[in-house]
Amino acid sequence: MSEKNNSMMERLDEFLLDVQKPSRYIGGEPGSVVKDKSEVDIRFAFCFPDTYEIGMSHLGMKILYGLKNAVPNYWCERVFMPLPDMEEQMRQRNIPLYALESLDPIKDFDFIGFTLQYEMSFTNILEMLDLAGVPVLAKDRTGLTPIVMAGGPCACNPEPLADFFDFFAIGEGEEMNLEFMRVMEECKREGATRQEFLRRAAQIEGIYVPSLYDIAYNEDGTVKSITPKDGAPAKVRKRIIKDFDKAYTPDNFVVPLTGIVHDRAVVEVLRGCIRGCRFCQAGFIYRPYREKQIDTILDQTRCLCDNTGYDEVSLSSLSTGDYKDIEGLLTQLTDFTTAEKINLSLPSLRVDRFSDEVLKKITDVRKSGLTFAPEGGTQRIRDVINKNVTEQNVMDSVKIAFEGGYTNIKLYFMMGLPTETLEDIKGVYDLAKAVIEQFYATPGHAKGRPGVSVSLSTFIPKPFTPFEFEPQLDEDSVRERQRYLKTINTDRKITISYPSYELSLIEAVLARGDRRVGKAIYTAWKKGCKLDGWDEYFRFDLWKEAFADCGLDMAFYANRRRSYDEIPPWDHIDMLVSREFLIEENKRAHAGVTTPNCREKCSGCGVSKCVGGDVCRAIR
Amino acid sequence: MCAVPSVNTRAFFSKTGRAKYISHLDLSSTVIRAMKRTKLPIWQTEGFNPRTYVTFMLPLSLGQEGEHEAMDFRLTEDVPFDEVKERLNAALPPDIRVTEVTVPKDKNTDITAARWRIDFTCDPDKLRRLCEKEQINVEKRTKKGVSTVDLKPLMTDVEIAGNQLMLTLPAGNSFNINPALLFEAYTAEYGEQVKRLRIVRTNIYSGEREFE
Ligand code: SF4
Numbered sequence: 060m061s062e063k064n065n066s067m068m069e070r071l072d073e074f075l076l077d078v079q080k081p082s083r084y085i086g087g088e089p090g091s092v093v094k095d096k097s098e099v100d101i102r103f104a105f106c107f108p109d110t111y112e113i114g115m116s117h118l119g120m121k122i123l124y125g126l127k128n129a130v131p132n133y134w135c136e137r138v139f140m141p142l143p144d145m146e147e148q149m150r151q152r153n154i155p156l157y158a159l160e161s162l163d164p165i166k167d168f169d170f171i172g173f174t175l176q177y178e179m180s181f182t183n184i185l186e187m188l189d190l191a192g193v194p195v196l197a198k199d200r201t202g203l204t205p206i207v208m209a210g211g212p213c214a215c216n217p218e219p220l221a222d223f224f225d226f227f228a229i230g231e232g233e234e235m236n237l238e239f240m241r242v243m244e245e246c247k248r249e250g251a252t253r254q255e256f257l258r259r260a261a262q263i264e265g266i267y268v269p270s271l272y273d274i275a276y277n278e279d280g281t282v283k284s285i286t287p288k289d290g291a292p293a294k295v296r297k298r299i300i301k302d303f304d305k306a307y308t309p310d311n312f313v314v315p316l317t318g319i320v321h322d323r324a325v326v327e328v329l330r331g332c333i334r335g336c337r338f339c340q341a342g343f344i345y346r347p348y349r350e351k352q353i354d355t356i357l358d359q360t361r362c363l364c365d366n367t368g369y370d371e372v373s374l375s376s377l378s379t380g381d382y383k384d385i386e387g388l389l390t391q392l393t394d395f396t397t398a399e400k401i402n403l404s405l406p407s408l409r410v411d412r413f414s415d416e417v418l419k420k421i422t423d424v425r426k427s428g429l430t431f432a433p434e435g436g437t438q439r440i441r442d443v444i445n446k447n448v449t450e451q452n453v454m455d456s457v458k459i460a461f462e463g464g465y466t467n468i469k470l471y472f473m474m475g476l477p478t479e480t481l482e483d484i485k486g487v488y489d490l491a492k493a494v495i496e497q498f499y500a501t502p503g504h505a506k507g508r509p510g511v512s513v514s515l516s517t518f519i520p521k522p523f524t525p526f527e528f529e530p531q532l533d534e535d536s537v538r539e540r541q542r543y544l545k546t547i548n549t550d551r552k553i554t555i556s557y558p559s560y561e562l563s564l565i566e567a568v569l570a571r572g573d574r575r576v577g578k579a580i581y582t583a584w585k586k587g588c589k590l591d592g593w594d595e596y597f598r599f600d601l602w603k604e605a606f607a608d609c610g611l612d613m614a615f616y617a618n619r620r621r622s623y624d625e626i627p628p629w630d631h632i633d634m635l636v637s638r639e640f641l642i643e644e645n646k647r648a649h650a651g652v653t654t655p656n657c658r659e660k661c662s663g664c665g666v667s668k669c670v671g672g673d674v675c676r677a678i679r
Numbered sequence: 680m681c682a683v684p685s686v687n688t689r690a691f692f693s694k695t696g697r698a699k700y701i702s703h704l705d706l707s708s709t710v711i712r713a714m715k716r717t718k719l720p721i722w723q724t725e726g727f728n729p730r731t732y733v734t735f736m737l738p739l740s741l742g743q744e745g746e747h748e749a750m751d752f753r754l755t756e757d758v759p760f761d762e763v764k765e766r767l768n769a770a771l772p773p774d775i776r777v778t779e780v781t782v783p784k785d786k787n788t789d790i791t792a793a794r795w796r797i798d799f800t801c802d803p804d805k806l807r808r809l810c811e812k813e814q815i816n817v818e819k820r821t822k823k824g825v826s827t828v829d830l831k832p833l834m835t836d837v838e839i840a841g842n843q844l845m846l847t848l849p850a851g852n853s854f855n856i857n858p859a860l861l862f863e864a865y866t867a868e869y870g871e872q873v874k875r876l877r878i879v880r881t882n883i884y885s886g887e888r889e890f891e
Pocket of ligand 1: 665
């Protein structure tokens with residue numbers, strides 16, 4: 060370790076014992092990559108704008124970390140959001156935000172890259188840049204480096220963050236990351252300027268440089284035009300990797316020294332989703348659906364368990380049950396995990412689709428808490444949102460759970476879905492009630508009292524979904540529907556909770572905001588907003604003030620129906636799913652007509668012609 | 680030297696630098712995962728949820744370092760000790776280093792004392808005067824509550840040189856004295872807070888000799 064690191068280490072030693080869980084601020088974990096600086100040309104600070112515990116659980120970060128570090132002269136390090144006790148100490152002592160591997164300040168890196176997983180982490184980005192001593196506004200940054208960039212699902216509408224980032228990487232990062240790092244290598248060699256780097260980066264497919272686009276607005280506040288300049292493309296098309304089965308997969312993880320949210324090996328089995336639930340952004344922006352082969356999954360599982368020493372592995376995907384040969388996969392996987400005494404956990408798996416034999420294998424390995432997401436209370440509303448779950452499916456699943464000795468079930472629903480009426484809200488209660496009845500009707504159920512916890516969140520319309528045109532339900536109606544449900548729920552065995560409405564309002568505004576919303580984010584942060592995703596830190600009052608100070612109306616972004624011909628703020632971003640398809644799907648939703656999944660029938664969403672028809676044909 | 684099947688094995692290791700922030704609980708999961716990575720034949724408990732069986736002697740407080748810590752486990756096959764050491768070091772975090780693998784001679788209940796090295800920032804003369812007092816009473820917190828102990832008769836081989844203190848204190852499963860207590864006594868005596876100390880456990884003893 061260099062002298063400089065030692066001095067940072069000494070400075071940290073002075074106070075680290077005074078902060079909660081110091082080991083998350085000091086690196087040194089097995090699997091973390093430390094390189095000789097003299098042999099490194101490009102340094103990348105991979106920032107996760109949330110805590111260590113959350114960020115370290117994220118698969119995407121592990122993939123891109125491994126990928127970049129596999130290049131000998133590139134060094135990627137990790138950075139997380141410090142909690143307030145740590146941040147206060149750092150600010151008091153003038154310790155700039157540093158990377159966990161080298162303990163070097165990230166302001167000296169070539170790239171500072173954020174992953175945008177969740178709108179409510181946006182203020183954390185500003186806080187982290189500021190703590191790093193890097194100007195938070197892109198226009199205030201000079202010199203070639205550091206370049207501040209972002210990727211991840213929220214980058215599909217990058218506009219609210221356009222003021223803060225030099226560029227965004229749209230779509231799958233596996234190839235793109237190395238391409239823009241190569242451009243930086245050239246620029247450093249040539250002594251090029253920041254503007255020159257950005258101009259060149261904008262030529263890479265999937266790279267969006269916001270400063271190269273002028274936005275004009277109509278009098279009613281909607282977007283009038285988006286005009287590229289300096290040779291930037293009119294549409295930035297999202298990247299997808301050519302061969303998913305052969306895509307880079309890390310053979311090792313950084314294994315944390317302290318507990319994190321998901322402390323286990325994770326293997327991605329498929330990407331995308333065949334379902335097309337109309338509210339679900341992930342279901343559209345990650346298209347097309349692609350699977351890894353069983354052998355690939357087995358190899359990766361084995362290798363990862365060997366290298367990390369984890370005795371738990373989880374399969375990651377949007378819907379593991381859709382894997383074509385799921386029984387074959389689980390049979391082979393459980394052969395391995397049983398022999399090696401490894402726990403297999405399968406989130407997002409619908410158990411009602413399996414034979415008893417496979418089921419036994421899974422539940423024998425680990426009993427996981429049972430949760431279901433019917434999303435809507437009646438069949439009518441589930442057809443509107445194209446959620447392919449029937450009451451019978453729910454009953455079949457909970458029956459399996461009750462037979463297995465469980466007594467408590469969690470059900471997730473959304474409130475404020477398009478076309479929703481009180482009848483649909485009543486349906487939520489009826490379904491919960493039916494689950495209770497199913498408990499008593501299941502032979503051999505456990506002794507105790509059954510319980511159903513219902514979580515009813517406020518629906519948030521997201522870009523690139525058929526519901527991007529929809530208003531979010533206004534506060535009065537949300538409260539009215541909550542009250543109604545309270546009056547009809549007389550069963551003590553059913554508990555109903557409502558995740559914060561205020562939080563979902565801000566999330567709705569940020570999700571579909573335009574470039575002007577950046578001012579409100581900046582103002583809210585200046586007022587002290589950060590860690591908004593945490594109930595104890597979320598300050599709705601400050602957010603409200605911030606929007607008022609900027610002369611922006613939250614309802615304009617959240618509660619307005621947008622016409623089909625309005626130009627959305629993200630019009631220049633091409634996620635491959637066509638706008639015509641989204642409009643068609645929106646119409647079908649209002650007509651209560653479902654759309655078959657991609658395996659049953661292609662609905663012509665537009666992805667297939669961008670990627671070549673083979674990828675989509677392989678789904679069926 | 681080789682271990683015979685299923686025989687107790689003792690590893691001495693250091694836990695310094697960044698690793699001093701690993702809590703005792705996290706240390707055990709960190710070491711167990713490292714052992715899994717080595718693929719060494721280390722004995723696991725039987726049953727539904729098998730666990731690699733490792734015992735750590737004398738937990739260190741968070742933030743304290745150790746240069747000669749000990750842990751016991753069982754090897755179920757013959758592996759040369761040098762190889763065990765090498766494979767463990769390849770798998771452990773860089774700031775946890777195995778220094779020796781051996782057959783245990785003493786039982787862990789034989790531990791009686793530990794040697795400490797402390798870098799301090801307070802006044803050496805005042806510290807010397809404190810150490811020379813007849814009695815050094817401090818409050819010791821245990822699971823059973825707070826009790827007063829006199830450190831004076833418990834401290835042996837006290838050496839102060841510059842800003843470094845070395846001393847030996849009782850250690851073991853039943854009675855253990857943390858050297859930080861002496862600096863609490865310093866604060867009580869002089870009304871001065873003592874800034875961050877670097878506390879290193881350098882050795883552990885069984886009676887008059889080194890714990891083996
Ligand atoms: S093109 Fe067809 S099969 Fe492919 S993702 Fe779109 S709807 Fe599904």
